[in-house]
Amino acid sequence: MRKTLVAGNWKMYKTPTEAKAWFKELLLKIPTSLPAEAALMVPFPFLPAAQEVLLGTAVAYGAQDVSAHVEGAYTGETSVRMLADLTCKYTIVGHSERRSYHKESDALVAEKAKRLLEHGIIPILCVGEPLEVREAGNAVEYTLGQLQGSLEGVPLDDYDRLVVAYEPVWAIGTGKTATPEDAEAMHREIRAWFARRFDLAFANGVRILYGGSVKPDNAAALFAQPNVDGGLVGGASLQLESFLALLEAAPRSKA
Numbered sequence: 699m700r701k702t703l704v705a706g707n708w709k710m711y712k713t714p715t716e717a718k719a720w721f722k723e724l725l726l727k728i729p730t731s732l733p734a735e736a737a738l739m740v741p742f743p744f745l746p747a748a749q750e751v752l753l754g755t756a757v758a759y760g761a762q763d764v765s766a767h768v769e770g771a772y773t774g775e776t777s778v779r780m781l782a783d784l785t786c787k788y789t790i791v792g793h794s795e796r797r798s799y800h801k802e803s804d805a806l807v808a809e810k811a812k813r814l815l816e817h818g819i820i821p822i823l824c825v826g827e828p829l830e831v832r833e834a835g836n837a838v839e840y841t842l843g844q845l846q847g848s849l850e851g852v853p854l855d856d857y858d859r860l861v862v863a864y865e866p867v868w869a870i871g872t873g874k875t876a877t878p879e880d881a882e883a884m885h886r887e888i889r890a891w892f893a894r895r896f897d898l899a900f901a902n903g904v905r906i907l908y909g910g911s912v913k914p915d916n917a918a919a920l921f922a923q924p925n926v927d928g929g930l931v932g933g934a935s936l937q938l939e940s941f942l943a944l945l946e947a948a949p950r951s952k953a
């Protein structure tokens with residue numbers, strides 16, 4: 699059984715003060731019998747407030763990136779030891795905005811995933827093709843290539859040490875969502891890749907989220923697909939009511 703996960707990615711929105719108030723309000727409004735697991739992936743300066751308010755509750759939290767270096771003279775970087783000290787459960791690696799704007803390679807993403815695993819933090823590894831690749835009919839090949847490269851040398855002893863997020867670049871922040879059928883088709887390919895690389899039990903256990911313009915009005919159809927184990931959600935995770943609606947749209951688990 700895979701527990702469904704709805705993870706908000708706040709990107710570079712809100713302030714620490716706003717975030718702390720939001721976390722508190724969320725805890726007041728979140729249903730006690732929450733079907734899916736909830737998580738918030740927030741900017742680094744929000745993590746102390748997340749730890750103070752969310753630690754020990756039903757809402758997990760984590761960062762949106764991490765340095766590949768453990769520590770040292772790396773101005774502007776944030777280390778995995780800092781994230782572990784702030785009790786992050788998850789952290790995003792390889793988001794397309796970092797791959798594109800910060801030229802992060804698969805090899806760098808793999809190093810970051812390794813650092814997280816070494817410190818007990820679960821990487822949410824993002825993969826997904828740009829529009830021209832999809833239009834050329836190479837979306838599967840491209841996405842599986844990214845997956846392979848971003849997990850090169852990453853020691854994965856169990857499926858619950860990793861979450862994958864399939865985020866087609868053309869669907870991010872554009873209002874264009876992959877159809878539930880297209881998302882399901884890619885998620886099946888990703889799961890089949892894990893079956894080839896590891897085994898069937900690993901493949902059936904690993905959670906694969908969909909990301910790209912997930913909203914309360916399309917979430918239920920996406921999350922109903924057998925291989926879509928929840929979502930990594932940008933814009934629609936920023937408002938409390940829509941984040942709660944997304945959580946309610948998610949089933950408890952997948953077989």
Ligand SMILES: O=C[C@H](O)COP(=O)(O)O
Pocket residue numbers: 707793865869870871872873909910911912930931932933934
């Ligand atoms: O990580 C989240 C994705 O980039 C999706 O963002 P979005 O829901 O605003 O399209």
